[in-house]
């Protein structure tokens with residue numbers, strides 16, 4: 001769990017004051033939240049649309065605002081990777097005396113700084129003990145997300161960071177963060193960095209405490225990071241990162257995403273240059289020129305400081321004046337909140353497996369939760385008789401490569417139709433108003449822009465089959481949902497597998513849901529009965545998980561038990577819905 005400690009909260013008071021973060025203390029209380037570290041609560045009734053926190057973008061820790069921002073941009077490291085590397089320097093190199101961010105970062109990474117800690121490392125499930133991972137075998141986390149495996153990408157990132165740290169040390173005498181000290185990777189070529197990670201290498205690193213600390217820091221970042229805008233990309237947002245998660249959110253994080261990608265401002269010379277440039281067709285040059293000139297300043301600075309990098313006060317002044325005061329993010333309540341209630345943010349519409357992988361916790365009554373049926377589906381398919389194996393493979397291949405995307409669109413258009421029907425009445429009455437407003441404000445351009453955006457979305461959707469990993473996509477759709485219902489994709493796939501050869505090949509029923517409806521009633525009845533039988537066989541194969549009773553010594557046993565109990569609950573609901581024992 002990436003929780004902070006309530007008794008240490010005063011550590012961030014000074015940071016909050018110094019960086020002009022506005023917290024409406026008259027209506028908010030920060031306190032212990034049962035089972036979830038610290039949380040934020042309403043100390044009075046709070047009406048809808050109240051701004052409860054305001055934070056200047058310059059007070060958000062990002063790869064652009066951190067102390068080594070100039071070095072990161074020279075290496076083209078940005079986003080979450082940039083934050084990861086920057087945190088190592090703020091915590092272990094610049095520390096209290098030189099880091100403008102230390103009070104905040106040492107609060108959220110307190111455990112990582114404590115060399116005598118009594119708790120183990122806070123790591124994603126792939127790094128848990130074999131005993132713990134065994135208990136989660138067969139869950140969605142295992143079947144769909146490969147969450148019980150360690151991932152080699154993190155090793156490549158570690159090697160890259162070590163190599164860069166040695167380079168900066170050589171070029172600008174910048175101290176190497178202790179956890180990146182590893183001579184073996186101190187001078188890697190591009191080729192060596194890209195090379196396949198060997199098992200020996202993996203085993204060696206997986207027995208290093210510094211490497212675990214490196215992963216832990218990455219995991220804490222993953223559990224607290226926010227998407228900011230197209231300039232900063234991601235960031236750690238003090239105070240805002242104290243809101244706990246619930247699928248029913250109380251607040252919205254509001255900010256302008258579309259800012260200038262060069263300087264991060266909402267309006268600036270670069271944007272005008274770009275507009276003018278695009279008219280005369282020279283925007284790229286001008287952009288890169290201004291980009292270079294900005295980098296030149298930073299480069300010169302780093303050259304000047306080559307002898308001895310002095311990080312901070314000056315740089316931090318530059319950071320805090322770099323953005324306009326009105327470049328702020330706001331937290332706004334989206335409905336009335338009652339006094340005493342915890343105020344929740346939502347981290348996304350994620351099943352518990354993803355919550356555990358990204359944030360280290362699971363929640364009960366999660367409407368987005370699922371139980372995987374991939375293993376059970378494959379077992380039943382292996383037992384199908386009456387159709388030859390080649391035919392089954394052909395149908396499955398068609399489903400994975402084409403059918404599933406067509407069905408996805410079919411479901412989406414059904415949903416859109418439903419929404420449109422609901423909205424029709426409202427829209428009709430609003431039409432006159434909109435027409436009037438457009439006339440007044442000359443909004444033709446806006447409408448065109450909106451259309452362009454819609455076209456982009458449609459194009460993007462058309463490309464979906466090219467972008468997603470086909471294996472991951474189809475498996476993700478083979479599940480029981482949180483209400484104990486089989487996924488519509490699984491139902492349709494069972495129909496496809498239950499078809500006769502003629503129904504599949506000649507009538508092409510799989511391509512057209514209308515002809516599926518129109519098919520002769522006796523024929524369809526038989527087909528649906530067969531497919532329901534197959535579906536029930538699959539569901540019947542799903543067994544309840546054994547809840548461990550004697551494993552209290554395992555550090556992650558509470559989350560494991562919670563996860564298994566929740567999946568069992570869904571399986572039981574499903575058995576009831578389908579009258580299975």
Ligand SMILES: C[S@@+](CC[C@H](N)C(=O)[O-])C[C@H]1O[C@@H](n2cnc3c(N)ncnc32)[C@H](O)[C@@H]1O
Pocket residue numbers: 001002003004005035036037038039223224241242243244245246359360361362363
């Ligand atoms: C962004 S932080 C939220 C503040 C955090 N509770 C703290 O003490 O600093 C995210 C972390 O809070 C915890 N958390 C958030 N929502 C939770 C929930 N509904 N149940 C349990 N833990 C939760 C998890 O440890 C998660 O990694």
